[in-house]
Amino acid sequence: MDFFFYPRSVAIFGSFKEGAIAYEILRNIVDGGFEGRIIPVNPKGGTVQVSGKTFEIRPKLEEPVDTAIIVIPAKFVPSLIDEIGDLIEGAVVISAGFSEVGNVELERELVEKAKRHGVRLIGPNCAGIFGVHRKFFGSFEVRVKPGGLALISQSGAFGGAALAMGNEEGIGFSAFVSYGNAADLNESDFLRYFADDENTKAIALYIEGVKDGRRFMEALHYAASRKPVIVLKAGKSASGAKAAASHTGSLAGSYEIYRAAFKQTMAIEVEEMEELFDAAKAFEMYPKAGRRVAVITNSGGPGVLATDKLEKLGLEIAKLGDETVEELRSFLPPQCSVKNPIDLIADADYKRYKRTIEVVCRDENVDSLLVICVPPIFISSEEVARAVIEADCPKPIIVNFMAGELVRDGVNLLEKRGLKNFPTPERAAKALAWLSLR
Amino acid sequence: MDFFFYPRSVAIFGSFKEGAIAYEILRNIVDGGFEGRIIPVNPKGGTVQVSGKTFEIRPKLEEPVDTAIIVIPAKFVPSLIDEIGDLIEGAVVISAGFSEVGNVELERELVEKAKRHGVRLIGPNCAGIFGVHRKFFGSFEVRVKPGGLALISQSGAFGGAALAMGNEEGIGFSAFVSYGNAADLNESDFLRYFADDENTKAIALYIEGVKDGRRFMEALHYAASRKPVIVLKAGKSASGAKAAASHTGSLAGSYEIYRAAFKQTMAIEVEEMEELFDAAKAFEMYPKAGRRVAVITNSGGPGVLATDKLEKLGLEIAKLGDETVEELRSFLPPQCSVKNPIDLIADADYKRYKRTIEVVCRDENVDSLLVICVPPIFISSEEVARAVIEADCPKPIIVNFMAGELVRDGVNLLEKRGLKNFPTPERAAKALAWLSLR
Numbered sequence: 001m002d003f004f005f006y007p008r009s010v011a012i013f014g015s016f017k018e019g020a021i022a023y024e025i026l027r028n029i030v031d032g033g034f035e036g037r038i039i040p041v042n043p044k045g046g047t048v049q050v051s052g053k054t055f056e057i058r059p060k061l062e063e064p065v066d067t068a069i070i071v072i073p074a075k076f077v078p079s080l081i082d083e084i085g086d087l088i089e090g091a092v093v094i095s096a097g098f099s100e101v102g103n104v105e106l107e108r109e110l111v112e113k114a115k116r117h118g119v120r121l122i123g124p125n126c127a128g129i130f131g132v133h134r135k136f137f138g139s140f141e142v143r144v145k146p147g148g149l150a151l152i153s154q155s156g157a158f159g160g161a162a163l164a165m166g167n168e169e170g171i172g173f174s175a176f177v178s179y180g181n182a183a184d185l186n187e188s189d190f191l192r193y194f195a196d197d198e199n200t201k202a203i204a205l206y207i208e209g210v211k212d213g214r215r216f217m218e219a220l221h222y223a224a225s226r227k228p229v230i231v232l233k234a235g236k237s238a239s240g241a242k243a244a245a246s247h248t249g250s251l252a253g254s255y256e257i258y259r260a261a262f263k264q265t266m267a268i269e270v271e272e273m274e275e276l277f278d279a280a281k282a283f284e285m286y287p288k289a290g291r292r293v294a295v296i297t298n299s300g301g302p303g304v305l306a307t308d309k310l311e312k313l314g315l316e317i318a319k320l321g322d323e324t325v326e327e328l329r330s331f332l333p334p335q336c337s338v339k340n341p342i343d344l345i346a347d348a349d350y351k352r353y354k355r356t357i358e359v360v361c362r363d364e365n366v367d368s369l370l371v372i373c374v375p376p377i378f379i380s381s382e383e384v385a386r387a388v389i390e391a392d393c394p395k396p397i398i399v400n401f402m403a404g405e406l407v408r409d410g411v412n413l414l415e416k417r418g419l420k421n422f423p424t425p426e427r428a429a430k431a432l433a434w435l436s437l438r
Numbered sequence: 439m440d441f442f443f444y445p446r447s448v449a450i451f452g453s454f455k456e457g458a459i460a461y462e463i464l465r466n467i468v469d470g471g472f473e474g475r476i477i478p479v480n481p482k483g484g485t486v487q488v489s490g491k492t493f494e495i496r497p498k499l500e501e502p503v504d505t506a507i508i509v510i511p512a513k514f515v516p517s518l519i520d521e522i523g524d525l526i527e528g529a530v531v532i533s534a535g536f537s538e539v540g541n542v543e544l545e546r547e548l549v550e551k552a553k554r555h556g557v558r559l560i561g562p563n564c565a566g567i568f569g570v571h572r573k574f575f576g577s578f579e580v581r582v583k584p585g586g587l588a589l590i591s592q593s594g595a596f597g598g599a600a601l602a603m604g605n606e607e608g609i610g611f612s613a614f615v616s617y618g619n620a621a622d623l624n625e626s627d628f629l630r631y632f633a634d635d636e637n638t639k640a641i642a643l644y645i646e647g648v649k650d651g652r653r654f655m656e657a658l659h660y661a662a663s664r665k666p667v668i669v670l671k672a673g674k675s676a677s678g679a680k681a682a683a684s685h686t687g688s689l690a691g692s693y694e695i696y697r698a699a700f701k702q703t704m705a706i707e708v709e710e711m712e713e714l715f716d717a718a719k720a721f722e723m724y725p726k727a728g729r730r731v732a733v734i735t736n737s738g739g740p741g742v743l744a745t746d747k748l749e750k751l752g753l754e755i756a757k758l759g760d761e762t763v764e765e766l767r768s769f770l771p772p773q774c775s776v777k778n779p780i781d782l783i784a785d786a787d788y789k790r791y792k793r794t795i796e797v798v799c800r801d802e803n804v805d806s807l808l809v810i811c812v813p814p815i816f817i818s819s820e821e822v823a824r825a826v827i828e829a830d831c832p833k834p835i836i837v838n839f840m841a842g843e844l845v846r847d848g849v850n851l852l853e854k855r856g857l858k859n860f861p862t863p864e865r866a867a868k869a870l871a872w873l874s875l876r
Contacts, residue, residue, distance in 0.1 A: 019816075101773060142841075142843075142844060153739075154739070155737070155738060155739030155740075157736075157737030157738070157739055157740065157784065157812045158737065158739030158740060158743075158812075160812065160813065160841065161737070161740065161812045161813070161840045161841040164813070164840075164841035164842045164843060164844045165840065165841060165842055165861075167842065167843070168842035168843065206739065208739070208742060232743075234739060234742040234743050234746060235742050235746065236746045236750070237745060237746045237748075237749035237750060238749065239745045239748075239749055239755040239778075239779075240742050240743075240745040240746035240749065242777075243738070243741055243742045243745050243775075243777075243779050243781075244738075244742045246738075246775050246777065246781075271864070272743075272747070272862060272864040272865075273740075273743060273862040273863065273864060274861075274862050274864070274865070298595075299593070299595030299596065299599070300593060300595070300681070300682075300684075301591075301592070301593030301595055301596030301644065301646070301672060302593075302595065302596060302599065302711075303681055304646060304672040304673050304678050304681045304682045305596075305670075305672050305678075305710075305711060307675060307677045307678040307681050308672060308673065308674045308675045308678035309710070310675075310677075311675035311676065311677055311678065312674070312675060317677040335539060337681075337684050339680075339681075339684065340677075341677075341681050343681075343684075346595065374595045374596075374598065374599045375598065375599070375602070378457075402599045402602075402603065402711075403580075403598065403599040403602035403603060404602045404603055404605065404606040405580075405602060405605070405606070406580060406602045423603075423712075424710060424711040424712050425711065426709070426710040426711060426712070427710075427712070
């Protein structure tokens with residue numbers, strides 16, 4: 001599938017009037033910096049201006065390209081595939097109007113024509129694809145930063161919203177695919193592909209239902225044994241399943257079966273959209289983490305909240321070794337608590353944070369660290385961020401700098417160094433819980 | 439306690455060097471726009487410049503004021519209270535160094551002197567108080583917008599972080615109190631006070647432990663029978679309880695007892711810091727809502743996620759009346775789903791949203807509405823926001839506009855009209871669940 005996610009050339013079929021979907025996709029591809037060939041195609045010919053560049057619109061495709069993006073009325077799609085089938089490797093069919101509105105026969109025809117020419121299909125009725133490391137944004141959805149997360153979404157709108165929210169959370173993406181009706185390629189194919197894609201560190205999957213449960217199980221097992229796969233399953237409740245059926249036409253099936261499958265394959269199931277991002281953030285940073293956590297904080301309350309959540313999620317509040325406690329006692333002010341959670345109190349500065357992290361990190365009873373910072377007094381949050389970044393600690397560190405604007409500088413510095421922030425103690429605790437499942 | 443939260447005059451005791459805590463509090467009071475008398479007091483006298491204004495520092499307090507804010511070394515506080523006790527109604531003792539570090543006797547002396555002069559105490563070892571509707575910001579914590587939420591926090595740092603995060607979530611506050619060691623007034627007193635405060639629509643309470651369980655139960659019952667009380671209890675787990683004990687010295691006690699108390703008194707218990715804000719947002723808008731929810735969306739996936747969460751939380755996906763379904767069918771495009779969740783599909787515009795909200799709102803089987811909007815195509819998110827605002831619907835509406843930057847304009851417009859946004863379908867569903875508990 002490299003021709004989809006690492007294409008060297010792309011043809012776009014549709015209307016190139018400003019505001020039309022094909023135009024918006026062309027613009028996204030151009031603005032995204034795609035360096036391959038870009039060929040807009042429309043029988044009417046002419047030219048189209050995009051971001052200061054002029055493209056000649058070809059009346060038809062006459063040279064081979066890796067991928068075609070198709071946004072023409074549904075009924076013309078099968079014959080287009082017939083016409084260009086030998087020139088393309090893959091087709092992304094954005095057009096709606098197939099099985100999702102009852103046109104099952106048209107969709108069958110589309111698949112059959114594609115097969116005849118050896119063309120692989122994504123869609124129809126989808127929002128398109130991104131191959132972020134090739135700077136290929138073949139969708140009208142908002143562009144994203146390069147990174148390690150591949151997002152596979154059955155729902156186009158969910159995918160689009162997730163990309164935008166991922167941007168806000170500082171997530172980097174390797175790829176995005178919205179596969180709509182899944183007439184040919186589906187979640188199972190994408191799972192296997194991204195499992196072997198070297199730019200993908202973790203896979204996030206939004207599904208309502210799958211067509212072939214056995215194949216899905218195998219693909220999930222294949223992918224999850226290679227890298228973290230985070231799944232958000234919609235249609236879990238009775239009404240939700242009914243709604244999913246009318247939405248993507250997928251039979252959501254019994255949620256219990258899905259749950260068992262997720263457990264068995266070591267896929268990480270999350271329950272909420274926000275958790276999908278939080279888990280993705282955690283796995284973009286670390287492949288896994290052990291269960292014994294040390295909490296380091298400059299404020300008691302948030303330390304207690306983190307502790308509560310960690311225990312509730314089945315993690316352990318690490319019992320620090322005697323040597324660790326002794327060493328902490330040797331340099332921390334007497335008001336500090338040297339028991340886990342370790343409270344460095346409000347005036348904790350760079351040195352106190354850095355040395356504590358290093359001492360605790362050396363303790364063999366500790367697998368991972370949760371470092372909390374409320375707006376410090378006397379120093380900037382940036383200084384605490386520097387302490388976290390510069391501390392010599394090879395174990396996973398999850399950070400929770402909290403209080404929005406007041407710790408913004410610290411959070412920005414952390415994120416520049418690839419340390420993503422979790423805005424509450426509980427969300428940080430959940431991140432560690434997901435990491436411990438691998 | 440009006441002298442604390444609606445003072446006409448305040449005296450501040452401490453150092454007024456730039457950066458000192460008393461100076462920061464003075465600055466917060468001045469910058470916040472407090473219109474009453476402000477008297478800085480320090481034996482050394484002199485003047486202090488704050489935000490372009492010059493204040494004479496009095497060597498001692500010689501006239502009556504409502505409230506004193508005290509930031510002098512702990513050992514001098516009792517004698518100060520003795521000296522000024524007859525001039526003040528209340529004292530907020532920021533100074534640390536009392537029972538929390540073992541100086542139990544000093545704290546007893548403080549309380550005794552205060553009692554002798556009929557002075558009520560907040561603290562010691564606290565972060566101060568806000569009376570937001572009097573523009574009185576008697577704390578070094580970040581100032582907030584006026585609104586309906588009173589925040590009572592045992593932990594000063596938690597309170598400070600919560601104020602800053604509340605600002606980001608668009609929450610308006612009536613008051614804030616951090617009560618530290620609770621030597622005199624404690625959570626029970628504040629619960630009763632805010633229960634009767636007319637500017638307070640909802641109360642948020644962060645506690646680790648309480649000193650007098652029976653009194654707390656009574657106060658909680660009193661408050662929760664008057665307005666929504668949202669509680670975040672820290673120290674629920676074994677390790678969390680231990681950490682709380684070393685943090686505020688409070689015996690967290692068995693969590694089961696607290697849980698039973700919350701249930702019995704109809705207080706709304708939340709499990710996470712983020713939920714505290716979400717519940718507060720919901721109750722700032724509505725006093726309560728019924729259990730039968732109609733979901734209106736322009737995207738199937740998020741509608742399914744909302745439905746799943748609502749059912750999981752024990753709410754009902756309202757079964758729409760036949761008339762409602764018929765009327766929706768009469769004007770909605772055939773691809774729309776007129777079953778609950780109602781899917782208006784991607785090109786839904788102002789008219790489609792507004793009329794649907796109005797038709798659904800008239801249905802007697804519907805108690806409340808959850809309106810979802812992913813970035814609409816062809817129109818701006820502002821237009822959908824206008825539809826929600828202008829729809830004639832007296833029932834509670836919870837909105838979930840999602841995708842960050844892409845719906846920013848719509849969200850801003852909603853918030854200007856007092857409709858707070860919940861960023862994911864699940865968080866919106868939880869808001870309705872809390873409203874249904876009242």
